[in-house]
Structures are given as structure tokens and as C-alpha cells.
Amino acid sequence: MKIFKRLLLTITAALMLVSLAACGQAADEPVKIGHKNFTEQRILGQMFAELIESKTDLTAEVTEFGGTNIVFEALKSNEVNIYPEYTGTAYGSILNQTELNDPQEVYDYVKNTYKEEFNIEWGIPMGFNNTYTFAVRPEIAEEYNLKTFSDLSGVASELRLVAAIEFLERADGLPGVQQTYGGFEFKQITPMDPGLRYAAIDQKESDVMDAFSTDGKLIEFGLVVLEDDKQFFPPYYAAPLLNGEFSEAHPEVAELLLTLADQISDEEMQQMNYEVDNLGTNEREVAKKFLQSKGLID
Incomplete structure (x- = not known):
């Protein structure tokens, strides 16, 4: 979403200043990616893995979890390093908030609160709003x-x-x-x-x-x-979430995930879900084809 793009340069610059020698998991340990148990999340989890394995020397391990609370607790404990989450889910289900519905305000709130309370970093939303x-x-x-x-x-x-x-x-x-x-x-x-x-x-x-x-x-x-022109429904923009310790130890991964910022439209996410659910295409294959179409991997 365009309103999030102004964050991109600032976050990228900050990540470049973080030392690659920071403490964290071993260099040969796979990046542990989690996702929830439905098609869209499976595609995003495989997308993260494909991007990381294509653009770094790291390997990725993808694990499915039953729901929001389970994968969120895994991320907090660094059992999982990364998973895709929705701003509205974080705002309502995890933080129990209801007052805001402006996309930027909700994003800012969850980004700041997750960092302060859980040491979890929000990446920039990938563009689509599953609401x-x-x-x-x-x-x-x-x-x-x-x-x-x-x-x-x-x-x-x-x-x-x-x-x-x-x-x-x-x-x-x-x-x-x-x-x-x-x-x-x-x-x-x-x-x-x-x-x-x-x-x-x-x-x-x-x-x-x-x-x-x-x-x-x-x-x-x-x-x-139809368009929710008065923005009644909460925004559910998907973004990568990273455990803070992992993000500090692997700023190259955090920076790499920023390349997904504003890359996926509602229609493109619909199409990927359709290819998996209706055409029977493998989630990893759909994710890889999409990344290639955007020039994010070879």
C-alpha cells in the first residue's frame, strides 16, 4: 500500500547500521518460518522461504501452526523467527483494540506496541488487504x-x-x-x-x-x-513479523523481506489462492512464480 512506502527508506537505512556480527542463531541453522493453517498463509510462508533461499546462503524451514495465538507465542520465544501476520488481527485479536480503522494508524500502533511489549519487528505490509x-x-x-x-x-x-x-x-x-x-x-x-x-x-x-x-x-x-469507501471494516494488511533477536542477528533477512513491500495487490493474492485451491498448484510453485514475475528472484 502506498502509504507504507515512506517507511521503506528509513527502515532500510536503519537495518544497514546493524552489525552482522550480532549474537543470534548459528550461521548454519535454518531460518524458521511459521504460518497459520490456511491457503493464503501457506503461500506467504513459502514465499518467504523461497526469497531467503534464493537471495542468501541461508536455508529455510517452514512449519504450519493451528492459529494466531500459537504461532504468535512461537515467534515471541524465537521458536519461529518469522511469520506473516495481518494488522487487523494483531490489533484486535492480540492487542484487544477496537478504536482505530485507518490503515496507517493501525499499522503504526501494532508496530510500536509489538516492539515495546514483545520485541517483535513488523516489516512493511506487502500491499493486499484481506478484509x-x-x-x-x-x-x-x-x-x-x-x-x-x-x-x-x-x-x-x-x-x-x-x-x-x-x-x-x-x-x-x-x-x-x-x-x-x-x-x-x-x-x-x-x-x-x-x-x-x-x-x-x-x-x-x-x-x-x-x-x-x-x-x-x-x-x-x-x-x-465492492470498495469499503468509508473504511468501516478493520484493515487486514499482511506483513512479515520477525523476532527481535533474530532480526538483530540477521539484518540481511529483515532487509530482504522489505523487497516485498507493496508488491502484492488484492487481485494478485486472489489469483494465487485460486491457483492453489482451484487448480491444485503447489504453494511453493505459486510463490516462486510470483516472485519471478516481480523480478525479486531469478
Whole structure:
């Protein structure tokens, strides 16, 4: 994301001043990369590993963890050196905060707090924002000229919504959207298991659905994603997290991961998820192809 780029030169310069002789893990010990147990995280973990092994003399070891709290504790203890995390997850789930939703403010808050409380370094976000959104079929977007949530709020009474039950009940789901935007009183609302929503909208049993913005199924079903123009939903920008001791011992790795800053768009992350989930491509192969397409590895 462009607003994070201004941090890049400052952080790079600071990293160059850190001694390569700093204490830390042995030179022949692999870089330990963690990730959570879903496709997007698996791709990012392999992306970190591919980048490190292609651009340094280090090897990488990638381990999957069950969820946020487990991999976070592993990072704090340096059992894991690096893992990809989302700003909104850190802000809400780890730090239990709810007040901010501006992307830069949330990033600054988690970056400073993680450093002070946990000695964990945040890299610069990689560009994509995996947050809640609304999606519609292309013909609905064209008929009603839908590009943003504000556009949708004005015509919701003519459209049918299918959504996960949790989204319909949570304060940071539909109730909060209605309060922030006004309107959003749909003609019909159908609660549904998350796994069935895409089939329902594809079969024209509904017109609008809740979704995660980088879900590969958005590509599979050819849906149009609407813009949260009032930034109601928390930002979930993904960035590399590094254990502070590891970062001090290996500034070359911390600097290398900065090359991922603002490199991955929502659409590109969607495409990578789609290739793994729908085409059956190996996560490492998808990650390597993407890095090559950006000129980050040979």
C-alpha cells in the first residue's frame, strides 16, 4: 500500500547500521518460518522461504501452526523467527483494540506496541488487504452501477443478501455496516453456511454476499468486489513479523523481506489462492512464480 512506502527508506537505512556480527542463531541453522493453517498463509510462508533461499546462503524451514495465538507465542520465544501476520488481527485479536480503522494508524500502533511489549519487528505490509467485503455478480454491478459500499447502500432494498450467520450478528459485521453507511436494508437476507454462499449467488438465489477480499473463489465465480469507501471494516494488511533477536542477528533477512513491500495487490493474492485451491498448484510453485514475475528472484 502506498502509504507504507515512506517507511521503506528509513527502515532500510536503519537495518544497514546493524552489525552482522550480532549474537543470534548459528550461521548454519535454518531460518524458521511459521504460518497459520490456511491457503493464503501457506503461500506467504513459502514465499518467504523461497526469497531467503534464493537471495542468501541461508536455508529455510517452514512449519504450519493451528492459529494466531500459537504461532504468535512461537515467534515471541524465537521458536519461529518469522511469520506473516495481518494488522487487523494483531490489533484486535492480540492487542484487544477496537478504536482505530485507518490503515496507517493501525499499522503504526501494532508496530510500536509489538516492539515495546514483545520485541517483535513488523516489516512493511506487502500491499493486499484481506478484509471483509461485499461481492456481487457482474450483471448486478452493471445494472445498479455498483462500485462501493455507498453505492450498494442506496439500492439494497432491491437486492437479496446471503451471508454467514456470524457476519449478520457481529457488531463489526452487517449491524456495524448499517450504522456507518445507513441503508443496507436488503429485500431479503438469508443466513447460510460460509461454504454454500458462492453456490447460492452463482445460481442466482441471491444478488449480494459477504466475502473476504482475497478469496480465490471470487475469481472462480467471477464476482465483483465492492470498495469499503468509508473504511468501516478493520484493515487486514499482511506483513512479515520477525523476532527481535533474530532480526538483530540477521539484518540481511529483515532487509530482504522489505523487497516485498507493496508488491502484492488484492487481485494478485486472489489469483494465487485460486491457483492453489482451484487448480491444485503447489504453494511453493505459486510463490516462486510470483516472485519471478516481480523480478525479486531469478
